[in-house]
Amino acid sequence: MTAGTGDTSLQSEVTEAEAGAKEAAAEAHHGAKGKKNLRGDIEGLRAVAVGTVLIYHVGIPFLPGGFVGVDIFFVISGFLITSLLLRETVKTGTISIADFYARRARRLLPAASVVLIVTALLGWALLPGPDRLNLGADVIAATFYVINWALALRSVDYLAEDAAPSALQHYWSLSVEEQFYVVWPLIIIVGLMVARRTRMRPKPLLFGVLAVIAAASLVYSVLHTKSDPATAYFYTTTRVWELAIGALLAFLVLRLTRLPRLAAELLAGAGLLLVLWSAFFLTSKTPWPSAWALAPTVGAALIIAAGCATQATATARLLSLKPMVWIGGISYAIYLWHWPLITIAKTAWPEVRIRHLVLIGIVSVVLAWLTKHLVEDPVRFHPGLSAKASRGLLFGLASMIVTALVGTAVWATVPKLDEDAKVPGATALVADPSSDVWKVREDASKVFASSGTTTPDPAVAPEDVPRYYDDDCQVQPGDADVDTSCVYGKTDGDQTIAMLGDSKMGQWFPAVEAIAHDEGWRVELYLKSACSFTYDGARSDCEEFGRNANKHFDEEGAPDVALVSGGAGSSPSLRKGMTEAISELKAKGTKVVVLSDSPRPGKEQVYTCVEEHPDDFSTCAFPADEDNGRKGRGTKALQESATAADVPFVDLNEWICPPGKECPPVIGDSLVYRQGSHVTATYIRTLTPMLYRALAAEDLTSKNSDEISVKDIP
Structure with missing residues (x-):
């Protein structure tokens, strides 16, 4: 599915310089295999995001707000994916939905499917029956990117008391992202069609639509977190504004490239301080998400915005250090691996201590490196799969079917409730x-x-x-x-x-x-x-x-x-x-x-x-x-x-x-x-x-x- 832009397209609206700037920003992380298109500050910001999440989940006490790493990921994803969509529109005058989803399938599904299958097998071998029952259902829900809604529905009183968290609970954030990216390209297509028919400028139109969506989501997030915090954490509608912050930045790339060096330095420094303050001073008792989530998300946005102008700021140089870039490069796989290993270990061996969890964290980093080089990159850059969108989509469908069948098999191993059973x-x-x-x-x-x-x-x-x-x-x-x-x-x-x-x-x-x-x-x-x-x-x-x-x-x-x-x-x-x-x-x-x-x-x-x-x-x-x-x-x-x-x-x-x-x-x-x-x-x-x-x-x-x-x- 594609959408032409006609005389009022983004293609006719932007200059070649702007298109080049957008392309450079968009291809950081999503371009050809290699490092020439990487933005070091974004890779380092990914490292900060996954690092805070990992430290928080391991249980090291000095980072009580480590959960904000997920919110930082949302901003990064919103910026990068929207940059790609805008760049494609500028270069071709169209958006190919098939190509977009095929790229997402090759990028996300290999590692996600492997971790889901391994988690299902580990859970089947080590978890008690009730946890296996939930795990089987969660594998299926995570496969089809709806686990955030499943977790929200499960967050009720009778399941909350002393209940072990799902080994796949962290997949909720991936579900939120993918649900957003099912809708967002379609909104762009409709916006371009409206712009063509009304002779409106498409870029301001789309920016305005996204700004309204972001504002509505933020207001809803604040209100719903206050009324029902248990479900608010997982809802897509309470998180869209975080992705939208990054997406809005993608519309401003050319303007941001013109920032003076001092302004970029101040913005990047302020952004890093906001991110670090959030991780060190927010706690699990902080209502989340709510207006408090503006701190890490705005902080991440400021760092990305400053990096569009220059990579020479002190913050960008710090984030671009080789160890940071290396961690950032495998951050997706680290995020996938660490949580199932930690939760299954806690359930199977209740006496596990922080030192053991730290070791598990290190193991997740090793597994992430292996996953990237043996699974992610070979599939993502496979010439046969990337040659045609249909091949990537068929690969994605096949991997999802296999993963769902594994989840079904785990679910089927658990006895079912007999509500009519008679006992004295x-x-x-x-x-x-x-x-x-x-x-x-x-x-x-x-x-x-x-x-x-x-x-x-x-x-x-x-x-x-x-x-x-x-x-x-x-x-x-x-x-x-x-x-x-x-x-x-x-x-x-x-x-x-x-x-x-x-x-x-x-x-x-x-x-x-x-x-x-x-x-x-x-x-x-x-x-x-x-x-x-x-x-x-x-x-x-x-x-x-x-x-x-x-x-x-x-x-x-x-x-x-x-x-x-x-x-x-x-x-x-x-x-x-x-x-x-x-x-x-x-x-x-x-x-x-x-x-x-x-x-x-x-x-x-x-x-x-x-x-x-x-x-x-x-x-x-x-x-x-x-x-x-x-x-x-x-x-x-x-x-x-x-x-x-x-x-x-x-x-x-x-x-x-x-x-x-x-x-x-x-x-x-x-x-x-x-x-x-x-x-x-x-x-x-x-x-x-x-x-x-x-x-x-x-x-x-x-x-x-x-x-x-x-x-x-x-």
């Missing part, structure tokens, strides 16, 4: 099912499985979650609005039961939904990630959400019954804030019941431990007498708030961690924990009779306790 679970603990009052059997250890199969399989435990997650019925961090659309059970039922709190309340949804169907209740969810139902002692959006919930009840009518729980902590201010929120709800005529927080394991994921010790599950038991053991982190605040508000407090933890010194990982053939201290949906379903009886004891159900049996498992 907690009901196996009942000493006498016919008794009016249930007690935990004295020989409870007899139903603690020590080996064999479990439901769910440990490999898919993180997927065994309440179905309301699929409906996006858990409000995310930063958002304080109540979602009134999350209604379950008998929607026109006479009785309404509300669930308020965070994911620790939400984990009870399978049991509550089953009871609601039996009782004819309408169930409404007012759940928010990592937020107790409180007016104080939490994040501002949590406190606002609690007030908004009670305000909603004032306007639309309060529920008949409300279940409240959470695992957010136990500070005095939180207890006070929860008491206020619960008391206000109670004053509306709602019968409030507070549920205890579930037992909290140690740092190790229980389901991972069970998978690693298939012959001895007892290895994965954790102490029940510690502060976060059987009681659960949030239970103290919940119990004190219930007492202060004079509402019932229900503690079902004896059915999750029976009396004894340790909490078992598997009860009645059911795996108890999915992620962190969250209980699997399967085990919660087996707790339905216990919760049902507890609510009956408070006269909240039509059934009496003795009418509820261990068979009442949904």
Whole structure:
């Protein structure tokens, strides 16, 4: 696909000198094989970018803002790729989409595909099942450059707690770049067509369009980072402005070549200071991306701008040192290799230390050099592949298909979740099912499985979650609005039961939904990630959400019954804030019941431990007498708030961690924990009779306790 430019083309607008300047800038790094077209300052800036990222990921503490290296890469890429597109338009009057994508395929896919395949094989051999499941999906998503959206969708509460990062998480930035470069050439083509028909000058038109896109993206980045930082980090729309900064520079190359030497010196020096300040003084707690990201991106832009005028500035000479240029030349491959090696090592060997990670970093540099000379350059400059665009595109398609098949194979090795599986679970603990009052059997250890199969399989435990997650019925961090659309059970039922709190309340949804169907209740969810139902002692959006919930009840009518729980902590201010929120709800005529927080394991994921010790599950038991053991982190605040508000407090933890010194990982053939201290949906379903009886004891159900049996498992 090409676009002619006609009489108003860039070709007729620029002088030969400008075209030559654009060509020189554009071909730095993208021209013929060799070094004559390299701009040393840009190569050195690449070295700074990958170096800061590598040091940050290795865990060396003196560079807390090393993550800004990715933002620097965006600016460099925006400048170089746009320079190429503009140069092609100047020289030929056209843009060949086929040639553009073929060049991108030859440049990016060889190394990217090799690293994806090697990572998939390493992960298959070394990672536990849940991580293999995600890895297989991530290989496929990274292959087709959409992993940033996959990671954004995954960044929800139930997956965030103690979850290991994806071994391919770093591919998100490549996805953002390629999504931008799918759209950007098309915008240029449309802009040239508009310019031809309206007799407008195409260069100012395209510059203006890109400036508007950049400004809109920056504003969106600031707003979205404030409202939902977990997803904002990965969104393309929050990052486009960083690429656009570099792209805008490409339109100004000729003007920048006329900068006085002193001005270039000052710009380059200021740019380097901004980049270094960002790396040394920003931290992981800095909202990102947001207006703060202007520091490293503007800094990188200033260095590139100054380098268009001269390579003789002190900054350019420093960046052009041979070691810097050498690192810059293999920076793409270093970026690809280092993260999978680090994350897989951390997961496979939790005792790994910084010194080991430094060694892994060095190994990634060696692998990057080998990849460049054995994989990248041979394919990129292969005369047969570069002769025709169709060959490069076919090569790219073939490599993507092979890589996706490898990812699919890894994904297929992991057992799949059986949501209809039936197990006794907690009901196996009942000493006498016919008794009016249930007690935990004295020989409870007899139903603690020590080996064999479990439901769910440990490999898919993180997927065994309440179905309301699929409906996006858990409000995310930063958002304080109540979602009134999350209604379950008998929607026109006479009785309404509300669930308020965070994911620790939400984990009870399978049991509550089953009871609601039996009782004819309408169930409404007012759940928010990592937020107790409180007016104080939490994040501002949590406190606002609690007030908004009670305000909603004032306007639309309060529920008949409300279940409240959470695992957010136990500070005095939180207890006070929860008491206020619960008391206000109670004053509306709602019968409030507070549920205890579930037992909290140690740092190790229980389901991972069970998978690693298939012959001895007892290895994965954790102490029940510690502060976060059987009681659960949030239970103290919940119990004190219930007492202060004079509402019932229900503690079902004896059915999750029976009396004894340790909490078992598997009860009645059911795996108890999915992620962190969250209980699997399967085990919660087996707790339905216990919760049902507890609510009956408070006269909240039509059934009496003795009418509820261990068979009442949904």
